[in-house]
Amino acid sequence: MITNNITNTLLGNIEHTAPKVAPENVEAYLATIKKAQRDLEKIDPAIALLDKQPADSEVLAMVAAHQKKVVQSMVSSNPEDAIALALAASIEAYSAQLEAIEQQTKGLGAFEDAMEVMWEDISQTSPLTGYALEDAFQLVLMDVLIHADEYNLSPKDMNTLQRFMECGGSGMHGSHEHYNGDDFADDITSLFNSIYNQAPADSLAYTITRSMQSQSNCPDALVQQFENGWGNLDQWYDDWNNGVGDVSPLMRMALLSSVLADESIELTTEEYNMFLTGSLADIDAFMTDKYGKNTITYINSDLDGWNYHYDTSPDENEGYGMNFWSSQGVTVDYFMELSENLPARPLTDEELKEINRIGDQVKMLQQTLKYWLQICRDEQMAIARNI
Known part of the structure; x- marks a missing residue:
């Protein structure tokens, strides 16, 4: 006994x-x-x-x-x-x-924890510059979507939000449906200020927008990033295929969710954290080891809803860059399903x-x-x- x-x-x-x-x-x-x-x-x-x-x-x-x-x-x-x-x-x-x-x-709790980890990593450099500005703002938008009932965004701001989720952030640039960096430069100030003025004091969106405003001169710095840092078709294609640069927060979570759902793969805590804070080269190394393909090939063949569109047409408005299946950008339904159904992470x-x-x-x-x-x-x- x-x-x-x-x-x-x-x-x-x-x-x-x-x-x-x-x-x-x-x-x-x-x-x-x-x-x-x-x-x-x-x-x-x-x-x-x-x-x-x-x-x-x-x-x-x-x-x-x-x-x-x-x-x-x-x-x-x-x-x-x-x-x-x-x-x-x-x-x-x-x-x-x-x-x-x-x-x-797992689920929304783990998703929100992952967002905190990504922000902690991004915020180690201040002021934010370049694509780090976009990555930080993408985390803001992700937090807004999780707590959508606390915001009153206009239809125009919601349209900008959905398109930013598809085409904003590290490795995400592209021209889709005649909407590109110049359009973001025109629309981002309204969206940033609307969130900045509405974000609850205890929210991640509040923490990040206040930091971006006070330390990184936003939204002006974001506008300048879209005006001067958009890049072009060949640059983004070469970067993805050669493992150059970083990966946006949303794409990190989409990739992480896909790998966590693969029962043949058992992530270690170190590998899990690598998906949240590692470079594209780091993620490429993991994908090559586990799947025999680099990240962009995995996205094109295995990641539901996503592909990297490469169109050599002289009319760039026909589309290029990271592409989500919806013509409206990343839909709210997709994001909520992704965040609420995140598979269990390592303990x-x-x-x-x-x-x-x-x-x-x-x-x-x-x-x-x-x-x-x-x-x-x-x-x-x-x-x-x-x-």
């Missing part, structure tokens, strides 16, 4: 809190105990796995839900049983811890330690539940023999 602090605390005085069951209900209560014991045994194989492999948050969450169901069945049979309520509270506590970890390792060392600690607690509580149910059964059997 495993004994632990949970067992000692909850069951130390169990003889003084024995369930009070009317004689005519003893058989029904015994049947409830027997069913609870059978249900508890169903998760023993999952518990046994915890000793053979690293703790898994999804497995632990499943076990917790099952344990809670067992305890709740006993509470409903005997509402006066304080032990059952205390056990339920213990399970609830570590279930909440697992849920908190789960929320930070940090601290998260692994916490999950392993919870795993130990789960195993101990499993033994406590078995011990408690046996005591309940023995007491009611004694009562039944004396009826």
Whole structure:
């Protein structure tokens, strides 16, 4: 029998809190105990796995839900049983811890954490210049889309936002649907100022726009970047194919989501962080090692919704550069699906330690539940023999 602090605390005085069951209900209560014991045994194989492999948050969450169901069945049979309520509270506590970890390792929580990491990396250089200005502003737009109900952007600003998400930022320039750098230079001031004036004080958009305004002379610096730093077809094509430059925040997240969803690839924490802060050459090296192709080839063949369009036509308005499938730029629906459904990232060392600690607690509580149910059964059997 495993004994632990949970067992000692909850069951130390169990003889003084024995369930009070009317004689005519003893058989029904015994049947409830027997069913609870059978249900508890169903998760023993999952518990046994915890000793053979690293703790898994999804497995632990499943076990917790099952344990809670067992305890709740006993509470409903005997509402006066304080032990059952205390056990339920213990399970609830570590279930909440697992849920908190789960929320930070995938989906919107992990996506927002990744945005913070990218901004921390970009902001190490101040003032921002060149494509770093565009990357910082793309993070602003990503934060705005996640919290869209807090902003009141005009249709014109929304149009600029969607096109910027497709064609703004490192490696993203291109001419699409007769919209290029000159158009951004004309439209970006209105969008920047609208967000600057509306961003909640605790938002990432607030942090970045205030920094860009006070330290990097924005929105004027952004306007000048689009007027003077747009580049041309051959430059962008050569850069992508030769691993020159950086990758925009949105494309980093699109690539990262795609790789995380690939069950044949198990990213390390270092590789995950490389996707967030590494250069195009760094990402190229990973893609070549894992997929036998560089990043731009992967985008063209494997990244849903994206391709790098290379059109040698003398009329550049026919389109070139990074291309998203929609003629309206990156759609809000696509971005929300990307951010809300980000696959699980690798766990940090601290998260692994916490999950392993919870795993130990789960195993101990499993033994406590078995011990408690046996005591309940023995007491009611004694009562039944004396009826």
